[in-house]
Each structure stands twice: as C-alpha cells, then as structure tokens.
Amino acid sequence: MTEVIRVAVAGPFTDALDYRLPVTGPAPVIGARVRVPLGRRNIVGMVTSRPEASDLADDRLRAVTEVLDSAPLLDPATIELIEWAARYYHHPVGEAYLTALPARLRRGQSATPSVETGWRITESGEAAQIDSRSRRAPRQAMLLEALQQSKTLTAVQLAGFSGDARAALKRLVEQGLAETVTAPDYGLLQGLSNEPGAVLNAEQQSSAAAIQPGAGHQAILVDGVTGSGKTEVYLDAIERTLALGRQTLVVVPEIGLTPQLVSRFQQRLAGRIAILHSGLADGERLNAWLAARAGEADVVIGTRSAVFAPLKHPGLIVIDEEHDPSLKQQEGFRYSARDLAVLRGYRLDIPVVLGSATPSLESLANATTGRYQCYPLRQRAGDARPPSLQLLDMRGEPTRDGLSQPLLDRVRGHLDAGGQALLFLNRRGFAPTLICHECGWLAECDRCDARYTYHRGRRRLHCHHCDRERPIPHHCPSCGSVDLRALGLGTERIEAALTDAFPDTPPVRIDRDSTRRRGSFEQAMRQARDGETRLILGTQMLAKGHHLPAVTLVAIIDADQGLFGADFRAPERLAQQIVQVAGRAGRADRPGEVVIQTHHPEHPLLQQLLHGGYSAFARTALAEREAAGLPPARAMALIRAEATARDAPNAFLQAAMQQTPGDAAIERLGPYPAPMERRAGRHRAQLMLLADSRNSLQTFLSRWLPGLSRIPEARQVRWSVDVDPVEAL
C-alpha cells in the first residue's frame, strides 16, 4: 500500500490532489508546503491531509519532489477555516490556500523572518580597559564603553554613532571583546502605551463590559454613531485580551487602514503590533504574517486576507466598519472577511466584535435573532450634538453646475462663520457624459454599455468600467459639429464651480484622480483637518473614517443617483454613505448641519433617514427585504457568465438551468443579462438563486455545480459562483 498525502495546489481543482511521499527523507507534515510535479511543472502546494489511500490507481500518483517546511506553516484551526471557506464559496481549494499565504510563501521561499544583527559584549570585553585604547582607537573605545554599559547594541543604535562604527565594531569582534548576535526582526511596531485610555461613557462601558476575552465565543455588534468612540471600546477589549497573554486580530477595510489608525493603536497599547495589507513589500508582509503565527505580535491589524492569518494565541477578533463592501472579495475567491471572522471566532471559542456606525442589514438581522448581542452607542464624544439633516428640494431650482443657490448660501454662511464645508459627490471626473449639442451624439465606450466620463484636467475621455482612455474629440464624429458639451456632474466640475463661487476659499478635491500620487491623500486630509482648506470636496473616499472636527456643513450634492439603483442593495449603500459622510460634521462644540440635494424629497428612504436616522431606515429596509424574500431574509448565490460571443453566456446559463436539481425550495431566476450587459468587450449574464437557508442553498450548489463544467457550452464562457454576493448586479 502506497503512502499518500493530499496536496492543495493552484489550479481549477475543487479538491487537493493525491501524491506519493517523497522518495527520500522524512514525510511532510500536514500544514507544510511541498513542491510537487503537476503536468510538466513543479509547483508549490500545501499538505492538507494524510488519507489512508487514494481513489487514484497507484501508477497515477507522482511523488512529492521537495519538502519546503519541516514544521507546519498552518495550524489545524487555520487549515479548517480555509477548507471551510473553499467549500462554502465553492472555490478551488488550492486558491483558497494561496489567498491565505503571503506571496513569498506562495512562491516557495523560506518561512523565516528578516534578521537583525546586533552586538553583545563578551567577558573579556567587560574586563577590557577603555583608557588604554582611547588615543589610538577612539571610536573603538567609545563603542566598548557603550557596550560595557548597555551590554548590547543594535544596528539602529549604531546609526547614532558618528563615523564608521561598523568597522570599529568589527575590530572589537576580532579582538574577542564583542560578538555578533542575530535576532529575528519581524518589523513590529512597539506599542507605546503612553496615552491613557479615555474615560468611557456609560454606553461605552456597557458595551466594553459585554466583551469578555477568555470567556468563550460571543458575537457583539457595536452599533455606534460616528464619533461615539467605537475605537475606544475596541481598545479597552484589546487591552484586556493582551493582559491574558492573547492576541487580537483586527480586520479593517482597505481604506480604513490609515497611518492615523495605526498610530492611535500604537500610542494607546502596550503590546507589539503587526500590520498586514496589500501595500506592503513582500518581505514586510511575510514578517508580519510570521509574527502573527509565532505569537510575537500581540495585535494584528490587517485588511481582508488577514482573516486567514494564523495566530498562536488567539483571544479576540475585531471587524471594524463591518458594513464595508470591500470586506468581501469581488473576484476570484469571493469570500467575506466579516463572515469568516465570525466563523473563526466561533470555532476558536473567542469573542468577535463587529463595529459600524451603519451596520449591514445582515448584522442587524443577526442582532434581532439574538445571534449577535447588540450594543448601541448613541452618545457622541464631548456631548457633540448629532448633525441635523435637511433636504434641499431641487425641483424647479436653478442650478449652476449642480449647486443650487440655497446650497451656495449655506456654504457661504458656514465659511463666514469660520466653519468648514464638506461636499460629497460620488462621481469623479468633470462630467459623466459628453454630448453633441447639434445631433445628440454621445461619447460611448465601444467595449462597454457605458458612456465615457469626461476628465477635463487630464484632457481625456475615460471609461470607468474598462479603463479605456481616448483623447477628447474636437468635433462630433457623427455630424461634425464642434459644439460638444459636458453633461452631468463630477467632482472636477464641482471643484471648478466652487472655485468660481468662492474665489477666496480654494477647495481641495479628494477622489481617486486627485490622490493618485503616494501620500497625496494623506496630505489633502491633513490640509482639511488643519483647516488650511475650508472647502472640501470629494467622493466616498471622504466617507471613511477620517475625523474632520472643524466641518460644520456637509452637503450631499446628488442623492438621486442612489435612490433608484438597479441593485437591491442600492438604498442600503446610499443610506450608509449619507450617514457616514454626515458623521464628519458637528463633532466639536459647533453643531453640524447636513443638507441633501434631491429631486425626490418625498422618497421614503430620505424621509426615514431624516426623521428616524439610520436605524429607522434599516428597520424599514429589513422589512422590505423580508417581504421581497431577499437577503438577509433568504440566502443568495449568483452564477455569472461572460464571453466575447454575444449569446454564449446565455446559452451556458440556460443549459446550467436545465441541469438544476429538482429542489422545489430553491428559487431560480434567470438567466438574465447583467445590468451592464457588455463590459470590457465581454457580454455578461447571470442566474440568481434564493433559498430559505444557507444550508439548503449549500446542499443545492454542491449537487449542481460540479456538473456545470461538463456542459459543452461552458467551454465558450468564463463562469463563476458568488455566494452571498454584495453586488447583485
């Protein structure tokens, strides 16, 4: 009987592949990486199990060529999480493992952290006389003295000495007075703990007290309005977790992981902090990951994929801004870091804290059923009053570049009163459309069912869906007229209009275009925070997390685009955006004012928000989802298909629909064209599945999906599954 190991490798394999043990040397352990032959390649894989036997005939098994790790890289709990995620999201298991590993480990590089060289004094160094060498070798004398005092020197300390200290130390080492020592350097931030925790108010206290590190699993939703001090509650719980000698994993949206957040954690906590995000160099990322795994990091702050980071002593998981769509991966392995974090906390029997000022309807539903404990934080720090919301009825109102006179008057008023105004428009560029005034021709992308956005600064037309760019035509290609006009609003246009209207108060624009340069986002936010700029304008980049205490007026320039979105989540997104942006105002002693320009002031969503705030909106929205049989009331999955050939996606999905198991409890919709039917030259269609429970949906998918790749039409399309989609588009 051949001894078999199962190895997860990258590729379209639902399950891991079977291999024989390496010809020589010890057998690899579960959780270790190996190099295995696949076709004519030799690739890195992860040992996932040690089955009794293989389903495959002996002569089809190939042998592991190299064992890359002598000890497991991943512990059993992390392996189980990855395996569970691959099954739940119906994604090839090898890719799930790859997602969990830093790039260097994916490539088979060694799982060792950077090393720092230091120097230590020897016994003879202790005894050596300093005076005797101070004339001939003053630098050596100086270093010897330093070593006699502090016993060790690090490379960082060495940089503080003048001249070639390294060469002098080398001489000391040669004389046997010092020796080099190496230590792993995980690149961690040392918590300074030089800021006492803020005194918690009653609400914060009760939510913090509910979090009980060390007392088993619990899921706690901290539903805290902006400025209510959610972070203080996290920090309090993290401190107590630290005191138990356990680690905390903090998962944040990509944009939420800012230097300010990190520095706040560092100032406040005593432990060592590892940062895990996509902007890190491969080496830094590996170091941070290894530090989490080794238990060297007490707190691990990371974006989505950090949910898979192995932890030696897990004690607490925090998910900040749990409503944020970026916590769900939008391509390939479409996992939800939030949902996996909750599962992970359950499996590890540790608390999970979810925080948001605008909780997802999913989490609110879980709070209603009692799966999550819910702690509202309604009180704002320093007794700042909540901002007052007002609608500006735009019907019949003359506008100049989208800004109504009442809005301009408000802005003027706040500026005159020494306040700051923040204007929000979730559309970058100058205008979303370029139109010929003579014949009505529209500048349309030839690869997408979309119009080009006119970017005046870059002097280009840019398709935001496929990234295609082209120069601005001088005349209409249809009728030859030179009267081409920008139609609609973008941030660039608002910027120009503001510059005109308030020539003494130049605005700062914050969107993806204006912050392309590294550090420019931070710089713009700093300018805004310091009051250097008093007119701030931008897209949803503004809505995320940054404190702008001097802002007294927030204006939503166009609420209408979100009111009638195709996606059933569009209202939820709009409400979250409005509330998040509104949260920037009225944080200090001055009460904030929020105005929303709309042509639909009677719209129930806006009325709900106005009179009952986000929680009233959410209650209504939840009831509507319930009535419509949509998530979170029911479980959803999408099958997407795309191809360059117009009819291929539909043909495939049609065939897939035919093969659907006869389960009456599963509602099947489609195939129907995706809302933007053609994108980047590909035609897109989809199927929607709805079930009363995640379980029955899973059973259905598990029976159905494996057969789909055998459908002949499948070869003409790229298709994928999205379980719990956040964009049902």
Add this chain to the structure above:
DNA sequence: AGCACGCCGACT
C-alpha cells in the same frame, strides 16, 4: 491556471 497538442495561414 499553465502548458501541451493539433490543425490551418503567411513567410524563409
């Protein structure tokens, strides 16, 4: 996903 094989068009 990668990497073969395989069967048809424009080149030394």
Add this chain to the structure above:
DNA sequence: GTCGGCGTGCTC
C-alpha cells in the same frame, strides 16, 4: 516546406 495562430484537453 516551416513558424505560429489560438481552440481543446489534461494535470494527482
């Protein structure tokens, strides 16, 4: 006569 286009199929 070959070089190479991308359709088709397989990898434990």
